[in-house]
Amino acid sequence: MKLSTLKRVPPRWRAWVMRVGFNFHPAFRGTGGRVAYISPDLTHVRVRLPLARRTRNFVGSLYGGSLYAVTDGVHVAMLLTLMERDVIIWDKAASIRYRRPAYTTLHADFRLAADELAQIEQELDAQHETSRRYTIELKDDLGNIYTVVERMVYIADKHHHKQKMQGSPASR
Structure with missing residues (x-):
């Protein structure tokens, strides 16, 4: 489901539709994580990453790729659904620190x-x-932090971005 389609869904169903969309999307499913909760106003998303056969590495801990990938695209999706204008949004950079x-x-x-x-x-x-830096901590039920992921998200007015890309030598 495209996020523009989500804006046509009645507001009371958007959180549920977004949660189902994430959880059934093949790329997100591949991380092993699941969206456990989305607030009705779409400003809070909680993702759960279980220790399971498909998320475990060869030493028995959570696989680093799953820890990193489970944070991908969440802020982008939230911003796309909450912005009141036509925008381009993507992850610009990211880093991970394993504690x-x-x-x-x-x-x-x-x-x-x-x-x-x-x-x-x-x-x-x-x-x-503009760009925004978001820090996401992956924690256990007791609040202990295991991993910190920082993501830089780029946000631009769609019309401005198209003009910028048409004038750029890299876009030709």
Whole structure:
């Protein structure tokens, strides 16, 4: 399902449809993670990564690729559904820091504040593009942090971005 289709879904069903969409999308399914919760206003997403046969590495801990991949695209999807204008959004850069091996199920919480969305809108009005850094901690049920992923997300007004790409030598 395209995210533009999600905007046509009645607001009370959007969180459920988005959760089902993530959990059945082949790329996200391949991570071994599952979206466990999406708030009705789409500003909070909780992802669960269980320690299972398909997420375990050869030493028995959670596979680093799953820890990294389970964070991919969540902020992008949240922003695309919450922005009031036509925008281009993608992950620009990412890094991961492993603090300790995980031999248990981990959770990651993704949050967007209303004031942050307003600030993004203001920056797009002024400069037509912006970037945001998001830090996601993968924790166990007791709150112990196992992994920290930082993602840089690029956001641009769609019209501005198209003009920029048409003028760029790399786009030819």
